[in-house]
Structures are given as C-alpha cells and as structure tokens.
Amino acid sequence: MTIADSAAWRALAAHAEVVRPAHLRQLFAADGQRFERFSLRQDGLLLDFSKQRIDAETLALLHALADAADVEGWKRKMLAGEPINHTEGRAVRHMALRADEREPLEVRVVRERLHNFCESIHSGKWRGFAGEHITDVVNIGIGGSDLGPRMAVRALAGHQLPDLKIHFVANVDGADIAPLLARLNPRTTLFVIASKTFTTLETLTNARTARAWLLAAAGRESAVCQHFVAISTNLELTRQFGIPHNNVFEFWDWVGGRFSLWSAIGLSLALAIGWHQFEQLLGGARAMDRHFLDARAAANLPLTLALLTVWNTDFLGASTAAVLPYSQSLSLLPAYLQQLEMESNGKQTDRDGETVGVATCPVLWGEAGTNGQHSFYQLIHQGGRTIPCDFIALRDSDFPLPGGHHAALLANCLAQSAALAFGQTAAEARAAGVPEALVPYKVFPGNQPSTTLLLPALNPYTLGQLLALYEHKVFCLGVLWNLNSFDQWGVELGKQLASRLTPLLEGSGDDTAFDASTRGLIAALRS
Numbered sequence: 072m073t074i075a076d077s078a079a080w081r082a083l084a085a086h087a088e089v090v091r092p093a094h095l096r097q098l099f100a101a102d103g104q105r106f107e108r109f110s111l112r113q114d115g116l117l118l119d120f121s122k123q124r125i126d127a128e129t130l131a132l133l134h135a136l137a138d139a140a141d142v143e144g145w146k147r148k149m150l151a152g153e154p155i156n157h158t159e160g161r162a163v164r165h166m167a168l169r170a171d172e173r174e175p176l177e178v179r180v181v182r183e184r185l186h187n188f189c190e191s192i193h194s195g196k197w198r199g200f201a202g203e204h205i206t207d208v209v210n211i212g213i214g215g216s217d218l219g220p221r222m223a224v225r226a227l228a229g230h231q232l233p234d235l236k237i238h239f240v241a242n243v244d245g246a247d248i249a250p251l252l253a254r255l256n257p258r259t260t261l262f263v264i265a266s267k268t269f270t271t272l273e274t275l276t277n278a279r280t281a282r283a284w285l286l287a288a289a290g291r292e293s294a295v296c297q298h299f300v301a302i303s304t305n306l307e308l309t310r311q312f313g314i315p316h317n318n319v320f321e322f323w324d325w326v327g328g329r330f331s332l333w334s335a336i337g338l339s340l341a342l343a344i345g346w347h348q349f350e351q352l353l354g355g356a357r358a359m360d361r362h363f364l365d366a367r368a369a370a371n372l373p374l375t376l377a378l379l380t381v382w383n384t385d386f387l388g389a390s391t392a393a394v395l396p397y398s399q400s401l402s403l404l405p406a407y408l409q410q411l412e413m414e415s416n417g418k419q420t421d422r423d424g425e426t427v428g429v430a431t432c433p434v435l436w437g438e439a440g441t442n443g444q445h446s447f448y449q450l451i452h453q454g455g456r457t458i459p460c461d462f463i464a465l466r467d468s469d470f471p472l473p474g475g476h477h478a479a480l481l482a483n484c485l486a487q488s489a490a491l492a493f494g495q496t497a498a499e500a501r502a503a504g505v506p507e508a509l510v511p512y513k514v515f516p517g518n519q520p521s522t523t524l525l526l527p528a529l530n531p532y533t534l535g536q537l538l539a540l541y542e543h544k545v546f547c548l549g550v551l552w553n554l555n556s557f558d559q560w561g562v563e564l565g566k567q568l569a570s571r572l573t574p575l576l577e578g579s580g581d582d583t584a585f586d587a588s589t590r591g592l593i594a595a596l597r598s
C-alpha cells in the first residue's frame with residue numbers, strides 16, 4: 072500500500088477539489104484572522120504561511136497525513152540511531168554533530184582538534200613551507216563537501232575574521248582552479264581537501280593539481296603536510312594521497328554529505344568566522360533540533376513546511392518551487408537547498424521498493440531578491456503555472472547603509488508576495504487608468520502560494536536555525552512520501568559512464584559499446 076492509498080491521502084484529495092478553485096483573495100476576505108491563524112513564531116523566527124492556498128481543514132487533514140505516515144515514529148528511529156538509510160545500512164545522525172553535552176565522544180574529539188587547528192591558523196602558529204603564516208584557504212570539494220561551507224561563508228560575510236581569505240573550488244573544469252591558483256601564493260596557501268568518500272573524481276583531480284602546484288614551488292614532498300589537510304570518512308585513501316594522519320579530520324558514514332556542514336566539513340567556515348562563531352551556528356541548529364523534536368505538530372515549523380510542500384505538489388499540481396531570499400548574503404541558499412532537497416527526495420522508488428505513485432520533490436530554483444524580479448518573476452506572475460515561493464527576509468540588515476537600501480529590499484519582498492497572492496483584475500487595471508488595449512496584459516491572476524520566513528538578522532545562530540529548519544523539512548517529506556532521503560543512487564550511472572568515456576576522449580579505447588549520438592560527439596571532440 073502506498074501513501075496515496077491511505078484514507079488520509081484520499082481525504083485530502085477530496086478536500087482539494089473544494090479548495091483548488093478558491094482564490095487567496097476570497098480566503099483572506101473570509102477570515103480576518105488569517106495571518107494570526109496561519110503563522111508561527113519560534114525563537115525569533117516568524118513563519119507566515121497565510122498566503123498558502125489552504126484553510127483550517129486543509130491543515131487538519133495534512134496533520135492527519137503526518138500521523139498516518141508516522142512522522143513521530145520515524146523521528147524516534149532517527150534519534151535512536153536505527154539504520155533508516157536502509158539502502159546503505161546507515162544511521163542518520165547529523166543532529167549528534169551539534170548536540171551539546173550528549174554529543175558522542177568521537178564528535179567531541181574531532182571538534183577539539185578542529186578548534187585547535189583553527190586557533191593555530193588564526194594565531195599564525197601554523198606556518199607554510201617557507202615559514203610564513205597562512206593567508207588563503209582553498210576548500211576543494213563538491214556537492215555536500217562544497218555547497219554548505221561555500222553558502223555559509225558567503226552568508227556570514229559580515230561576520231568574517233580579517234586577514235584570512237577563503238576560496239572554493241568544485242568543478243573539474245580547469246577554469247575553476249586555474250585562475251585561482253594564478254593569483255595565490257603557494258607559500259601562504261592552505262588546501263582543505265573535503266570529500267566524504269575521498270573517491271570523488273572532481274575533488275581528487277583538483278587536489279592533485281593543487282599538490283603539483285605546491286610542490287613546483289616548494290621543491291620537496293614534505294611541504295604537503297604544511298599545506299594540505301583533509302576531511303573525510305576514508306582514512307586509508309587520505310593516507311594514500313599523502314596527507315598525514317594528524318592533518319586529517321574525520322567524520323562518519325552516519326553523516327550524509329548534504330547534511331555535513333556541522334561536521335569537520337564546516338572547517339573552511341570555521342576558519343572564516345572563527346571557532347566561537349562556528350559554535351553559535353551549531354547552537355542555532357541545536358535549538359531548531361529541539362524545536363523539531365519537542366514542539367507539537369501544529370506549532371512545528373519544519374513539519375509545517377513539509378506539509379505545505381506535499382499540499383502544493385500533490386494536490387495543487389505544482390511541479391517546481393522557488394526559493395527567494397531577500398538577502399544578497401543568502402544568494403547561494405537556493406543552490407544549497409537544491410542539493411539538500413532534490414538529492415534527498417528527488418526519487419520515485421519508495422522504502423518498500425515500490426513506485427511512490429505520486430509526485431515527489433518539486434524542482435527547486437531561485438535567486439536573491441531583488442535580482443530575480445528583473446529576470447524570471449515575469450513567469451511567476453503571468454506564466455500560468457503554479458509556483459510556490461519561499462520568501463526569506465531579514466528584519467535587520469547585515470550590511471546597514473544609509474540611503475534606504477534595507478527598506479527598499481523589504482518593501483520589494485512584501486510587494487512581491489502580495490502581488491503574487493492577490494494579483495490584479497481587469498477592473499482594477501482599468502481603474503488605475505490602463506488603456507483598454509493593454510488591459511489584458513496588465514491582468515495578474517495572483518493566487519500564487521507563498522510562505523514568508525522572517526529572520527531577526529543574519530548571524531551564525533540564525534543561519535544554523537534556518538539550515539536545520541530545511542533539513543528537518545526534508546526529513547519530514549521523506550517520511551510523508553515513504554522515501555529514503557539519505558541515499559542518492561541516481562548520481563551513480565553518469566559517474567560510471569564518465570569513467571568509461573574519459574579514456575575515449577583522451578584517444579584510446581573502443582567506443583562501439585556506445586550509442587550513435589555519443590560516438591558522433593566523441594568523434595567531433597577528438598577531431
């Protein structure tokens with residue numbers, strides 16, 4: 072039996088027939104308390120979901136679905152360390168990375184080592200091969216070993232320590248690493264090789280290039296230990312790469328790559344903002360963990376976000392969703408959430424090996440406001456598709472300036488969510504003096520569902536809250552769709568094919584096993 076066969080799902084399907092034709096204008100007109108009814112406050116955060124196309128019954132039925140899917144039971148299994156990542160036989164324990172006194176011993180040991188390492192870099196005690204202190208850190212990693220620290224370093228630019236520049240290299244394309252190396256000084260550069268498996272083609276290719284670049288300047292192999300540290304679960308492969316054991320910060324197979332910012336993978340962030348502020352990030356996430364685990368369902372932020380996604384995806388037919396942070400500092404959040412959400416829940420095979428049978432993770436995309444307004448918002452307003460939007464805004468700017476920057480930013484955020492919800496009728500366009508010939512073009516259908524999340528400010532603590540909020544949302548969605556959110560088999564086939572194609576593109580081997588299109592492209596590339 073799939074979730075779509077459950078009584079709770081069928082009740083929602085019947086209810087959707089009633090709600091679907093309703094316009095947000097009507098829903099707001101019918102209920103003067105709508106904002107109070109459909110908003111939640113938690114530890115400084117405000118989640119306004121009154122502009123979602125729901126009524127009180129929708130919410131009650133969605134919560135009944137969460138009960139039917141046993142979200143509470145799955146939480147307990149995750150906490151108890153059961154191997155809920157069943158296809159890999161692994162527990163899912165990223166919350167242990169930010170636990171307080173109850174953190175596992177191995178977590179505490181690595182945390183202390185990371186803390187000491189950060190101090191030695193910041194104090195200048197750690198020296199390069201020529202005796203100079205480190206001025207530049209290059210994180211080499213991809214996916215979960217890149218997106219989290221990269222996004223967070225950008226997000227916390229206002230909290231960065233001076234005198235240490237942090238760079239990120241992910242793409243195997245030489246155009247990523249080459250221009251960076253060209254402007255760095257090997258005597259003062261530290262490479263952080265971040266790879267859970269230490270087998271990832273992109274990361275190892277870039278790491279080898281970085282090592283060759285360093286050795287060309289240093290002239291001796293021993294310089295590697297002053298300029299390379301690794302973060303991995305695979306201590307044998309880090310050793311084979313030539314990184315001494317003391318320079319390796321371990322994490323564990325129970326940390327999923329896209330949930331790993333809180334582990335040693337966060338090192339480049341900790342170097343950017345200092346250990347104390349990194350701990351504040353952990354503290355924010357820990358507070359969200361407590362809320363997620365303890366708050367009743369109706370007040371639970373992550374569960375609410377997940378239920379709204381199911382509603383929009385499976386009952387209102389939205390196949391995409393936009394993440395729209397009105398914060399330049401959060402401009403990489405959409406890319407981060409793309410991996411978190413789509414690599415976790417972009418699946419159709421359920422926990423029992425059956426087809427889920429309903430639409431799962433929407434295609435996630437987005438851009439910092441206001442930039443997106445001058446690009447793709449046209450389509451959200453008048454393109455005829457249902458596109459749920461997450462607006463994220465900061466009450467206080469992280470870069471306050473005179474001249475009205477922040478008020479303009481926030482005004483645009485509120486303007487967009489209102490315009491998307493309520494639109495503009497032909498009569499309103501006429502009343503505003505629009506010439507008759509243009510009236511059809513000035514009609515905005517509205518009824519576009521959105522949620523607005525207000526943060527008091529952007530700092531390590533609130534960023535921790537925000538990211539943990541989305542992590543737990545992803546967990547709840549996996550439970551609701553009966554998916555394992557913690558594997559990613561869908562990335563494997565392309566990796567295997569690429570390893571077979573590389574020698575062909577380098578000029579050797581037999582291409583007859585490939586299709587005509589691939590053979591044609593190989594020939595064109597070789598010619």
Ligand code: F6P
Pocket residue numbers: 213214215216265266267268269270271274328329414559562
């Ligand atoms: O290809 C997908 C993936 O396995 C992600 O899940 C992961 O975050 C990324 O590659 C990087 O993997 P690693 O940290 O092992 O290099």
